[in-house]
Amino acid sequence: MQSSPNMLTKFESKSSRAKGIAFHPKRPWILVSLHSSTIQLWDYRMGTLIDRFEEHDGPVRGIDFHPTQPLFVSGGDDYKIKVWNYQTRRCLFTLNGHLDYVRTVFFHPELPWILSASDDQTIRIWNWQNRSLICTMTGHNHYVMCAQFHPTEDLIASASLDQSVRIWDISGLRKKHSAPTSVSFEDQMARANPNQADMFGNTDAIVKFVLEGHDRGVNWVSFHPTLPLIVSAGDDRLIKLWRMSDTKAWEVDTCRGHFQNASACLFHPHQDLILSVGEDKTIRVWDLNKRTSVQSFKRDQDRFWVIAAHPEMNLFAAGHDTGVMVFKLERERPASAVYQNQLFYITKEKHVKSYDFGKNVESPPMLSLRKLGSPWVPPRTLSYNPAERAILVTSPTDSGTYELIHLPRDATGAVEPTDVKRGQATSAVFVARNRFAVFNPSSQQVDIKDLSNSTTKTIKPPAGTTDIYFGGTGCLLFITPTTVTLFDIQQKKQLAELAVSGVKYVVWSNDGLYCALLSKHNVTIVTKTLEQVSTLHETIRIKSATWDDSGVLIYSTLNHVKYSLLNGDNGIIRTLDQTVYLVRVKGRNVYCLDRNAQPQILAIDPTEYRFKLALVKRNYDEMLQIIKTSSLVGQSIISYLQKKGYPEIALQFVQDPQTRFDLALECGNLEVAIEMARELDRPNYWNRLGAEALAHGNHQTVEMTYQKQRNFEKLSFLYLATGDQEKLARMAKIAEHRGDFTSRFQNAIYRGDVEDRIQMFKEVDQYPLAYLTAKSHGLTEEAESILEACGLTEDQIVLPTLEEPLKVPHPIVPTFKSNWPAKAAGHSSFEKALLGEVGAGDEEAAADGFEVEEDETEAVLAKDTLEEEEEDASGWDMGDDINVEEDVEFVNVESTEAGAGSSEADLWARNSPLAADHVAAGSFDTAMQLLNRQVGAVQFAPLKDRFLEIYKGSKTYLPASTGLPPLVNYVRRTTEETDSRKVLPIIPRDLETVASVDLQDGYAAMRSNKLEDGVKIFKRILHTLLVNTVSSESEVEQAKKIIATAREYILAMTIELERRSISTDTPEGLKRSLELSAYFTIPKLEVAHRQLALMAAMKLAFANKNYNSALGFANRMLANGGSAKLLDQAKKIKAQCERNPQDAIDIEFDQFAEFDICAASFTPIFSGSPCVTDPFTGAKYHEQYKGSVCRISEVTEIGAPASGLRLFVPAQY
């Protein structure tokens, strides 16, 4: 059988001659009517026969599914039309009327009509709802072979052996049968006499056109779905194309090629193609526009009788002498490749496009591959090379061609590629940055080519190789029908071989460690060295696969998205309406290409496989997380856990007491088991619980279960075993009560209670035994009394030799008091994690020196509180800016020795006026000069770590030739730049890190009252920012704000630390302490932190009877708002203070005056009084501190002339 390369057979059935075919519009079903009178219903996807319908007599030629109802219609050589319900699997009714074979039957797309064509030369329309004949069309004067409704208009086309095709207008019929507005006399007349000509001689259906052109009988006719075209097939072996307008119809062209009767023909539903079949055993495909043959397919033995198209999908079915075949004309898998966040793919129009997963945007077309291969054959594969931004595309045309094309830098539209390298091969893949491999099956040869398309190496693959795939860097995978081989290209060596049959696709995991080999029905997961990890089988065809970042394979079958863990555990994630090709999974999204080559995003719930993965990896925290955040329940996961030996985890999911009980027993969790047993309270459960508890040595539980089961014997024995004499006595009592002598005897023996035994024997008239017992235990009196009672004397009885009676040993240790020691119960780390969850809350209530509940409002930057700061300082900075000349910004760096060039570090210093860049260049002296001029830095020791940090991060060491020191390369922050006049160094700890990490650390220190640490952190922030760079003016502002924030926090923290160091025993000390606590409230902290300061100050003032001050603080707190608890306290204090708003101790603090705090002396600087400022931090000092080192920054000189810190040079960016 010769098969055209592109016709893909999806299903074939074996039967007698197939005369009629119908596709189900939604389900993967076809109906096949056979010459043998049977109608078959097949699932062509699964390849199974669903049903058979056998009520016709003789051949069944016409068959059709109803578009929406669960109905189908059939027509046969028994002149009958039958309407069936495939759900109830019954024939609903039969329409009788035709007087000869029925050739075709069709449902109307919307009206309740059936159209039939018959050898009785008539075409009839039936209403299947009231089961009546509504129209009979006469006119053909030979067998009518086919009649079809137009898909949208009120037209019918018919083909007859009278060599004509007729087009009928049935708009009259529709009018008559649509709901009448008023019933006229004519209508009544017409209804009463169907099929009769009306008074103008018209019938309901009138012949519109008669198309003559075929020289022999016409077998089939079809309408085009959208265009006014008609195609017909006749015994003259011709396929004729007709066009019609409103008023006329004419022959357009003829497709010649069939060399026997043409049986049927139709238009391709989406493409400009015509398909026809004939008794010459061929299926032929024609170009609708050129009327040339595109391809043909021939069967050896079987004549074709009928062809049908699926209404939506790209599927066709053809019926022949021995069955049907379902096929499609071309592969629908779009060629695609994924690189990082991008998908490259080829659309139906053969345009190369890219799609960004992150942004969910499609690029405009980048290239047009119109000239690749033949117009009706889509490209098969696409391989992408990121280093060269090139693609390799293969097309199956001409037994395989490939093209190497460079993608344009910007997608500007579907341009024709220039500079295309091409050649012959069925497969072509990139194997390295500048190499690709092409495979030619005819020569059985793999060529390694460079980017100029010249062969650099030739490899002989294993015999029978059908395809090649990328095999990891420098390697190839050879696919043969039975094996996969890993081959190292450079060493020309086969590294590994694995027997896997029928591999069609290879999908590498994102980290390149694993790879999935997809066959039609199998997925085999292998490592990169081709060791098999797992394999799984699917009954439905596997279409595509992609890897999750966590190493889970997500694959798609025809109708499902499924997952597989590395260990082969798999499951369904979701169902699919249509077949898709997965390309990427990210989070809850699966990205795929549909059959129209459109990128789509499918939402999935990854919980199940993530959970299983976490289970496999024993990542209990993640499992816990999943359990807490998702509703992961269901029998499957429970049985999965149980099966995998994690009953204790399964326990967490189960609500049903019975299952819970089973699981609890399985994992030995007695507490849960007891709880559940109580709930269930049935003997069987107590019994099982008892057995398990006994195995655990948990005799208290055992006791309880025996009690529940009223199992007295076992209970007694248990008490004996545990040495519980008291309970044993009680058991004896109970036995006595119950009148159970055996039991009583047993208990007496257990207890060693001879009297009771004798008593019992007497009660049951076992005097000899009673006597013997008494005698042997030396109870002579008792023995005698027994004898007496029996009226016997000692001489009358013969006693066996008595030995020393057995004594029941007494328990030495009261084991019954507690359970036997058992190994710690099997709490898995998972359960611990579950339990730990309860205790986790404790951490939060960590040391909180302020005794205040905080609210967690932290903005990344202190915004409102700090903003005003900048302005009011300006009035006092007189003269600061004067002495600094702008032109000294660039400090000259002498260039190094001649001959050799200057190093990049030297360039940095030359390129930038920023201190940080000089530091990175190692030019510390010039950096210091700059800092001195900019911010008056004079004491550099605190900056040493920062200097060395920047310097350390400035270069890398790249080993080159052996025997020589590594090459030093300089790390740039301008990674895109290559102009040596513009390159600049990278500076570690950028502004963002400072704002998002260091600053938050500082706030945390404040919150948790670790003030010493806080001061250190904020000082480090100052130093980090002092020697740094930023990338925009707005970042300069942000940096300044952070500097101001750090200043305020350092000031506030040092004030509070000072206060804590003062003893309050002396009146002066107390006064100072009160003052400092008041000053602590002045720096502009975050509101939440200011509340802490106010609270502390308020409490201190209140405690020392400074009610006026306390009132002031309380009012400020209330004004700030915040947590209710805090405000409550403030309100209380306010209420108390208002009764007596007096201060007991007079302090230097006026809550209504505006003032700053001197950072050296911690005394107020009231507005208007003289002060000096630190040029870097802006901290204020009394005048006498001018010239000393700033207490806040520890680097800069108070009141020194300075030009201001520079962190940014606009020209650099």
Next chain:
Amino acid sequence: MDPFSAEGELLNIHNAFHSGQYQTVIDFDTAALSPENQLPARVLKLRAQIALGQTKEVLAAVSSEEDTPDLAATKALAQQTAGNTDAALELAQELAENYPENATVQVLAGTVLQAHGNSEEALALLSKHQGNLEAVALIVQIHLQQNRTDLALKEVQAAKRWAQDSLLVNLAESWVGMRVGGEKYQSAFYVYEELASGPSTSAALSIVGQAVAELHLGRLPEAEAALTAALEQYPDNTELIANSIVLNVLAGKLTGDLEARLQQVQPSHALLAEIQEKSEFFDAAAAKYSPKVSS
């Protein structure tokens, strides 16, 4: 036929040497090689031993065969590496004088000369090479050490014309690329990544190269992943440690442990020496400043 060419039998050992797989080189089975390739293979093996620090063994191995200029050159390199630098220089200069056409002498003596800072002498010797890729690579490196990226680039481009596909040319191009920056970082990255991920070429050398390229590209997390994984595999590789220090600094992490480790493995490493030097420089420079009023 050039024994190092794609079809030559020394290709694999040569590539292994230059991708830093020294043990593979030493273990390489040379018995099957043709007689004219025996000596170059042996020299490569000796050089691999030197690279692994086994200088004594090498010196012992070549002691009786110093008449062969190739082995004498190997001796010079071994002496240099062992610390007997004066003797090495003398021998190298002598060899450069007598056998300037010998490829091994060119490369090894050139290395010794450059290690002594005699760049001009080294370049003069190396410029006599005829199609010796190793000499090209060395010239490129010397130019780069002299910060003459322009000359290095020229050299690479010239070599690319006749040996486009060679590993060494690719490597040398990457070295230059790392200096040029911009898009060249990415190209260099691809070269090293390809080496690092190939089963037959992966070694500390290539991983360092890959990580350094990532670092220059500003892709710190990727660089970190590569370095961390590599450090587990090669805990004592100095360049891995040194570059990890750089990376951690840039990522704002502490580097004390790594510095101590480097101190242990190679106290003379440029990174440590420079930090020490700069630390002293800082103190000296800072001493020039003081506040007007001491508090």
